[in-house]
Amino acid sequence: MSRKTVYGIFDDEEVLLNSVKEIKSNNIDIKEVYTPFPVHGLDKALGLKETRMAIAAFVYGCLGITFAGLMIYNIMIIDWPMNIGGKPNFTFYHNVPSFVPVMFECTVLFAAHLMSITYLIKCGLFPGAKSENPDPRTTDDKFLIEFELEGSTKKVKDLLSKTGASEINEK
Amino acid sequence: MQKESEIRDPLILGKKSYHDITLDVSKPVEGKANKYWWILFSISFIMFIWGVLSMAYTIGTGIGSWGLNKTVNWAWDITNFVWWIGIGHAGTLISAVLLLFRQKWRMSINRSAEAMTIFGVAQAALFPLIHMGRPWLAYWVFPIPNQFGSLWVNFNSPLLWDVFAISTYFSVSVVFWYIGLIPDFAMLRDRFNEKTAPMKKKLYSFLSFGWSGKAKHWQRFEEVSLVLAGLATPLVFSVHSIVSMDFATSVIPGWHTTIFPPYFVLGALFSGFAMVETLLIIMRKVVNMEAYITIKHIEYMNIIILLTGSLVGTAYITELFMAWYSGVEYEQYAFLNRATGPYWWAYAIMMTCNVLTPQLYWINSIRKSFIATFILSIFVNIGMWFERFVIIVTSLHRDFLPSSWSMFSPSIIDIGIYLGTIGFFFVLFLLYARTFPVIAQAELKTIVKSSGSEYKNKNNE
């Protein structure tokens, strides 16, 4: 049993998009598409699920504001209450206007950083990671569809050339 | 594919294919620096060294080496701090707010504007540090658990809000910038050959985090960019609001003003855009980006400057009105003293540079001229520096008790530190221009077809 990898390289994102739609309609599995920039509609064409990054960010933000609130409550009210400028520092409720800025900043801090970290982890991006694009030109001006096929590759190759691939390689 | 109205001017000039953009963006990184770069870099580096020496002297002998006194305890230090922070704001505005508004013209300038933000905020962050009497204890401003039982920070203090605001702003800006940089680093990585340039290959491989441009990654990338923009937008407004609260929450006449938060944010955008113009007009020459940074970009920014400048002017007038209308003699005197007291000249410079000269942008030819824009942007930078100087020094030097009234004049160290940060900023920026993809090429490639002049012409035919 031999697995074969087929690459179809395109010059233009519109051609690529048509090709992907065509391939999908033929029920052929596309392993991956590499593009130099985000191509609008590609995710839908490939049938990718919607990403949940925004939801993650919201959760992280909630975490941030809770953390900040608890931290300030503990520090200013519980652990070492002090009379600072005669301000009403003995209950959180009365003193909360003073705490809004820090709580807000912590919300943003947590949401932004944790989301970015999640993004990097989910995408497997980290310093020193090996890149996986099969052709270096995919970061320049080429669009690449990768197939991993068992058996005959002809059908795919034909489809690719029909839909306007400028290069078709097999490995 | 997106289409754009034809009446809009093209944002990319000349016949640029995707590959051309790649070539143009990677050219500064691959090629050798031209002589403009070297001249600018040498000047900046000398200033930077001067600044470093001045700071070292300050830390070695004490804040007494500055021109401060018992009445004016902040002057150039905090003026510079607010100025730099304000400059930073335009970068975030361009990359975040304009992203939310889907303004395509931001794409060729956002990378550099953000770099400016980060370098500007880095300069700004220096000042709260070195203005401390004992900077080696600066870590005390963070709520770190300790052996003191435990001794904490004061969450009522606007300076502490600053600590949180600035560290959040700085780090979020860096993250936002870097997330956008990853695909571009990947592009650079793929341009270098393992054999001919192994070091650069390794460097950019490391920096690109193994980016490969997969469809799913692009999907997440776009969402992350959007959410980060959504977070950065309120952040950028909050940061300068909080900086303004350093003054607004105090009791000093001239500081204690509820108008400060919006006024400071507008001022920040105003000065930020001016600095972006100053930098980009230089940069498009130094790294040959004329095709991407067009007069159209400049014009858009000029319109924003005109708008924010007029708003800032309105704020100045409002302040005067409020002082008069309040009926508080201390408040009235503070503003009278600003305009007619010993520092009237600073007030006059502020008014001229911030309110009057930007009005020239009503004139079409000035708005569309690189040279005029460059000169006027410098004016705005100067004016906005004086705005902070006026707010800080003239409010402090004559406050409640006349017995304590005093004056301020800077020492050579004050000047050295200020010029040093300018030098440092340009050193960073020039290094950036030679090593980083100065234009967000991946993003830019998405609009070549809609906004490139080549395609536009084609469509028009």
Place this chain on the structure above:
Amino acid sequence: MTKTKKYWKGLAELNNDPIVEKLAQNEFTEEIPVDEFLGDSGLANSSTSRRDFLKFLGFSTAAATLAACETPVNKVIPYVVKPEETVPGIANYYASTIYDGHDFASVLVKTREGRPIKLESNKTCTNARVQASVLSLYDSARLRNPMKDGKDSDWKTVDTDITSKLNEIKNNGGNIALLTSTIISPTTEKLISDFSEKYGNVKHIQMDALSSHGMLEANLETFGVRALPNYNFDKADVIVSFGADFIGNWGHPNNESDYSKGRNPKNGKMSKHFQVESTLTLTGSNADERIQIKPSEQAGLLSNLYNALNGSSTLDKRIAKIVDSLIEAKTSIVVCNSNDKEVQLLVNAINNKLGNYGSTIDMQKTSYLRKGNDKDVSNLVDDINSGKIDALITYNVNPSYNLVNADEFNKGLGKVDLKISTSLYMDETAINMDYVCPDNHNLESWGDANPSNGEYTLMQPTINPLFNGRQFQDSLLSWIGSSEEYYNLLKNSYSSWEEKLHDGYFEGEQVNHSLTSNFSAPSFSIPSSKGIEFEISEKISMGDGSNSNNPWLQELPDPLSRACWDNYLTMSASTARDLGIKNWHVSNGALNGSKVNITVNSKTLENVPVLIQPGQAVGSVAMAVGYGRTNAGKCGTGVGHNAFTFVNGGKADISIIEGEHEFAGVQLHHTMMGRDIVKETTLADFINDPSSGNHREKYYTHDGLKTSDQVTLWDKHDHQTGHFWNQSIDLTLCTGCAACVISCHAENNVPVVGKEEVRKSRDMHWLRIDRYFSSEMTKERSAEEKISAIDMYSEMEDPSENPEVVFQPVMCQHCNNAPCETVCPVAATTHSAEGLNHMTYNRCVGTRYCANNCPYKVRRFNWFQYSDNDKFDYNMNDDYGKMVLNPDVVVRSRGVIEKCSMCIQMIQEIKLKAKTNGVSVKDEDVQTACSSACSTGAMIFGDSNDSSHEIYNLKNDPRKYDLLDHLNVAPSVFYQTKVRNKS
């Protein structure tokens, strides 16, 4: 002094054990082991910090820096044999006396670990100079050894030489002159007569740097007694002073407290005070009415006044009010600063006419603080020049500096065979002498004093002599050839010695003067002179210049000009305008001024700076004495110009020259700018309504008009439990004498920063006395005359030429809603339940935000490291000077904010004492450094939660107001309105 003073605080009081009392006699037979560290090879060559020094003595606190990370190995060195009275960490108090020939005070000396660190008032007021004299003890410029021909020598050599020479002179029938300051010590007087007896032709001449010769002579003629009278300013309804600065520098130190006793509006009655003078003095600035005259007009006006009192109708308009008041008043006092016998005779006649002798002026309880005889002194100078004097011994005087004819004196000195100075310093006189036999400082000496008839005080050493000096009296004894010690001599002169020594003050036998009443009234006319007249003045800080090397005093701003480290010609604005003389501010705000050459009586001073001083009479100029020392030491030498040259005054010839002078002023704006800072009322209004002048602004709210303190969003903190420390400052009683400022310096280790830093407005005073002049421009006038706000404010900046003056001591107000606390990011400044604003130096990172946000600008930043820094070569950088530091108060490092702590170390100490004894804190026990130094009772400190404390009532006084009350910062320090007795 509203609070009862107690003697002998501290340990001895604690254990009132007879054994302790007995031991007290022997307390100085113990060697306190300071010699170990103070020998020339010890401290002088080492670079020990203050704290290291304390570690030598053991027991005190550790590392020198605020934040030391590593743990250094610290040594503790206990005494080998510990003196019983010394308990490390506990202060002892000894009653003693300070007298330097110019200032006299009966004091309590606070010592810690055997070092005197602070002086407090015992029976007399202590002025700023007395307060500061504790620092002069540790002056490293003091002579270490007796000197022979300018070289270090030893006592044996010097004594042998001197005795043999004196005997030689005696055998040859030569003349010996003993030139001393006024001697108020009866035992010393006896010693001097013994000395005269031994050596035959000894002339004892007493001189005063600023003499009262005229008055003494006049009293001799009128009453037959050559002494100064005792004035009861508290009993006078009307006080008229012709130039006499009796609050500041003239007469008995208790004048100030007496004066303010008669000025307390609480009694519904205040004396009416007129001051007729040309130079603005401290007294003049406190007067209800001040009349500016030229110096030459003084005698004529007095004459005019005398005639008017006798019914003459040719009355000078300027003094019409004075005459009316004097005639109306039951009791009055007229004083005059003239040194002219004839003028003083006239003053005596006026007082006699007014019936003041016996009622307000006491010629029985005469003051002996000035005995100097100008005629003797000028005869001496003549004698010296004609070679009639063979030996000259000086004590407590510096004639080469402060004689008007110092040049002549110096020239003649070559003709004197044996010249001996007993100065503590190698000063202007000592440097011309063959032998210098350094005296000991007051705090190292035994002594007694008879400041006025029937009053005695004793002086006792509170530290072993720091250097190899010897008391003048012991020197005399050894030259007489006696083996007696002065201490024994002294002790044997008084019965129940211990008790008297313990109290430091006692009333002794009062000589009954048999007075004549030989009044005469010489007549003078007012000369119609044009041109500028000169007179000398005396600064509260520098006095006659003997304390010139004291950095505290040098940096103490003059209460009126607010300039320090300088003397200058004061001149009115219009005179300056006529002469083309200017004062201007440079870019950092510091004041610069023109320089002139001035010639008076054919003597010239060159390069004299001119300061435009409101209140200086038009056509007159003045200059303070005590400056221009050439051999004072590192702080005093070369500061200012020597005005003793012009001590007699006269017509001045002034020519403006090139160049500008740099002044060091701590206050650059002199008017209140129409603001409600010092609230004022008049006596008549006050009697009608005690809260008059104390208007508090009300603001519109949803339920009516309210004052700022009633409009608040916040719940108040509990300040009812425990103590609530408050300080009240009565602006009516405050005379601006600045004793509190020096007291604060001494108690709280406030650094001295030097002229350059003061010029940069970086003075470190925790307590300052703001002085405001009235301006011709007022809000009312601008409203009436429709003057624009811009013009109004710019004119308001200029003070009047004859201004009303107010003094306002401002220290940290300890706001209970403190703006400074809120803004500190690291919570380095927080509030205590006791109403104090705590400044935690070690937590401070130095953002200075608090200082910016302080509406009173009382926070001070340590711009540099002021201790252990060669650039600030004052007391904190000197191994000796460091010994004056208060070990209970930390020395602040650079980069931190410091400010008034309301003397929290004293509060804590007194609380601890109360807790140990299980009693509540008593009103008379709680003091701050400033309130304890205040002799007028203007500053009252206490616990306002305790109704037995005086402050409790003052807090509810209708005169009480908070400074800048519209801010509602709720200060713990409050003021009482100033009441003037004017119509």
Place this chain on the structure above:
Amino acid sequence: MVSLTNLKLRVLFLSVLCFLSFNSVAQSEGEQIFKSVCAACHSIGEGKLIGPDAKEWMTSERFTSTEDPEGTLIKYVQNPAAFGVIEMPAQALSADEIKAVLNYINEYVPEEKPVAVSSDLSEEEEDNAISNIYIYIIVLLLLIFILTSVKNSLKESLSQPTETVLESVKNYITINRNKIIIGFILFVSIMYLVYNLMMGVGVVEKYQPDQPIAFSHEIHAGLNGVDCNYCHSSAKNSAHSGVPSANVCMNCHAVVKGGDDEAKNEIGKIWKSFGLDIETDDFDWNKVDTYTQTPIEWVRVHNLPDHAYFNHAQHVTVGGLECQQCHGNMQEKTVGQVATAEELNKIDYNIKDGIEFDHPTLTMGWCIDCHRQKEVNMEENDYYTEMHKNLKEKHGTEEGFTVDMIGGLECGKCHY
């Protein structure tokens, strides 16, 4: 022999007396005197210390052989030199005082000693350390497990071959053996250094510097039961506890010269500070002033920074703390040492007061621990009456007012 120095001695003793009288009101005069003066050398019924057992005094032949044994004893105590022996220094006590002491000795009933708490710290500490290590290991294993599964699921999503923990570890180790070993050693040593550096800052627990004299608190305060305040006499009324001056040492060591050479050598150093040789010279109180005195340079053990103001009197006299509550069982140690917080937590007094320290000794947190927990005794001190009333109203409780409630956490109470 009523000389100046003797007088001073007397005062010194009397003042010690005074301090002791603060300590416990119930003590009889005789007890006070005995504890302050005699207890240094004599025990009651516990055998010979330096001098004979007090119970045996009156049975001594020296006194029983005379007509008035008590009177003779009194004379002896006041001036032993008159008896031609210098076994003990002359004591400045009146006849009445000595009689009171004798009374006390006669009526003395030995107290029951509290059972000593085991001070064997090392074993327990080890136990703690081991259990801690187990926890760390478990956490680390858990982490490895979680991370591997994360890695595997990631790999799965990329449809790469997955590997189990063991496999991957094995693979990795075989490939990078050297790197791992070097890296591990480096990492551990760096972390160890950094950790030590960080935790060492400002922490001075167990600091016990060498002293110029090998002084033993165990012998003095422990075996001989000398009251702490006898030597550290100013602790009761001054900020500083004070290091005794050499004359205090000589009160005993003028006579007690040490049993063996080593002891004699150390005691000789005190003599040396008077310029005397313990072997050859005699010590005469009357001649103290003539001796060449050189102070003994002790090394400070408890070093508070300059900016922290601490007052012994406040804590000892007003607060009623025992020395051991902060200094540990000094009577079981040799030269001065900073006690550890664990040690202090085992002190009975601290347990009774409910004080438990969480922070290392002499850090600010340590002070604060106590200020948060120690209750102030307000009942017996009139100073607190008004404050107590207000506090009861404010908190609605009758007691339990800790130091922090009366401002014990305010910065300015210790920093000025």
